[in-house]
Amino acid sequence: xxxxxxxxxxxxxxxxxxxxxxxxxxxxxxxxxxxxxxxxxxxxxxxxxxxxxxxxxxxxxxxxxxxxxxxxxxxxxxxxxxxxxxxxxxxxxxxxxxxxxxxxxxxxxxxxxxxxxxxxxxxxxxxxxxxxxxxxxxxxxxxxxxxxxxxxxxxxxxxxxxxxxxxxxxxxxxxxxxxxxxxx
Numbered sequence: 001x002x003x004x005x006x007x008x009x010x011x012x013x014x015x016x017x018x019x020x021x022x023x024x025x026x027x028x029x030x031x032x033x034x035x036x037x038x039x040x041x042x043x044x045x046x047x048x049x050x051x052x053x054x055x056x057x058x059x060x061x062x063x064x065x066x067x068x069x070x071x072x073x074x075x076x077x078x079x080x081x082x083x084x085x086x087x088x089x090x091x092x093x094x095x096x097x098x099x100x101x102x103x104x105x106x107x108x109x110x111x112x113x114x115x116x117x118x119x120x121x122x123x124x125x126x127x128x129x130x131x132x133x134x135x136x137x138x139x140x141x142x143x144x145x146x147x148x149x150x151x152x153x154x155x156x157x158x159x160x161x162x163x164x165x166x167x168x169x170x171x172x173x174x175x176x177x178x179x180x181x182x183x184x
Contacts, residue, residue, distance in 0.1 A: 005115045014105035014119075021117050026068050029081045029143060040080050040087035042066075046148075048097035048113045067114045070095055072144035096147035098139055101156040108160070108175040110139055112147050121176025128184050135183055157182065 006020050043051045050057040050066065057063055069080045070089070078091045098118075100111040108120040118124050118141055127146075130136040137149040137157070149157065161173050161182055171182045 006111070006117055009100050009102040009104070009109055009111055009117070012102075012104065012109075014107050014109070017104055017107075017109045017117055017119060021119060024116065026142070029069060029071055032081055032083045034082060034084050034086045036085045038085065038087050040089045042080070042087075043090040044078075044092065044095055046093040064114050067096070067116070070143065070145055072146075074144075078145070094138055094148040095145040096141055098147040098149040098153045101149070101153045101160070103160050106174070106176060108157070108173060110147065110149075110153070112141065116141070118147070119176065120180065121178050125178060126173075126175075126180035128181055130184055132183050137182065 009017065012020075041053045042057075045051065050063050057066075066080060069082060070078060071081055072078045072091075072095070078089045078095060080087045080089050096116070097113040098110045099113050102109050108126075110118045110120065112118065118139060120126055120139060124140045127138050127140075128135055129138065135154070137154055138146040139149065141147050157173065161171060164173065172179045173182060174180070
């Protein structure tokens with residue numbers, strides 16, 4: 001069955017985005033207790049490129065499959081988890097990159113480099129790092145993993161904030177009843 005990416009965020013309502021999020025079925029990684037622990041020989045670069053044994057993984061379907069098995073523990077270590085193995089994976093910055101953003105109703109919806117859709121809110125907060133001159137925004141995705149907003153997505157979010165009076169509210173945006181700062 002060929003892969004069909006979700007439609008562009010700008011053309012969707014919040015209900016449609018929420019339905020697409022709900023339809024995404026992920027493996028039940030949290031319930032697995034693999035006995036074998038090792039190293040995957042994989043790395044996710046800061047730009048979101050996945051590598052195995054030093055070579056980029058060029059098949060997007062493989063990256064999407066691996067991303068569904070990804071988790072981060074309390075110590076910040078990322079893991080690929082299957083029912084049989086738990087393999088470490090090096091992550092330079094964040095496991096995902098947020099590549100698109102849209103205001104949909106009372107929510108901010110994001111598309112990731114893996115075509116996952118995430119709605120910011122209490123379960124998926126935004127956090128800011130860096131400095132006012134060079135802010136870095138991160139979105140909680142799942143299982144401890146985060147997505148860093150790329151430059152164009154940060155610009156989209158800044159435009160949304162400006163349209164909503166950011167210069168008067170301390171550069172904050174709201175999503176699903178939660179407020180998030182855009183500057184450190």
